[in-house]
Amino acid sequence: MQNKWWEKYKQNPTEKAYVIYYRGKPVGTLSTIYKRKEIELGRVMLGEKRYARRGVMSSAINKALSKFKNTRVYIKVLNNNHSAISFYKKNHFKIYKRNEKLTFMEKFI
Numbered sequence: 001m002q003n004k005w006w007e008k009y010k011q012n013p014t015e016k017a018y019v020i021y022y023r024g025k026p027v028g029t030l031s032t033i034y035k036r037k038e039i040e041l042g043r044v045m046l047g048e049k050r051y052a053r054r055g056v057m058s059s060a061i062n063k064a065l066s067k068f069k070n071t072r073v074y075i076k077v078l079n080n081n082h083s084a085i086s087f088y089k090k091n092h093f094k095i096y097k098r099n100e101k102l103t104f105m106e107k108f109i
């Protein structure tokens with residue numbers, strides 16, 4: 001079952017998953033999903049908390065997005081994930097919508 005999922009995932013040209021390296025070690029992940037000429041950011045995760053707040057994930061998203069231009073980028077964040085909302089604000093995302101569960105943020109690059 002997982003193999004099938006992986007094979008299908010590898011064929012999907014719209015999503016790119018990245019492993020983030022810091023000091024030669026894999027420390028995090030992120031993905032860009034390109035659909036309808038827009039990009040959804042996903043799986044943004046710093047796994048190694050000892051490297052938090054050093055700019056690792058900001059630098060990673062900037063690098064992943066640097067190949068796109070004239071595009072809207074958006075992300076969905078849980079309302080109670082204040083550190084992530086602060087992280088995206090620091091990276092120039094703005095809140096454009098909220099529902100009872102999620103905060104939707106966007107920026108134009």
Ligand SMILES: CC(C)(COP(=O)(O)OP(=O)(O)OC[C@H]1O[C@@H](n2cnc3c(N)ncnc32)[C@H](O)[C@@H]1OP(=O)(O)O)[C@@H](O)C(=O)NCCC(=O)NCCS
Binds near residue numbers: 047
């Ligand atoms: C959010 C996350 C990706 C930030 O990664 P990071 O490498 O530490 O981020 P950077 O160093 O590039 O940016 C740091 C900024 O993020 C925010 N931030 C990160 N950790 C925070 C914390 N514990 N409390 C409050 N703000 C925090 C702040 O704005 C911080 O800026 P500051 O240090 O000047 O206050 C990381 O904490 C993480 O993986 N969190 C768990 C997964 C998650 O919530 N992902 C987002 C899902 S949508």
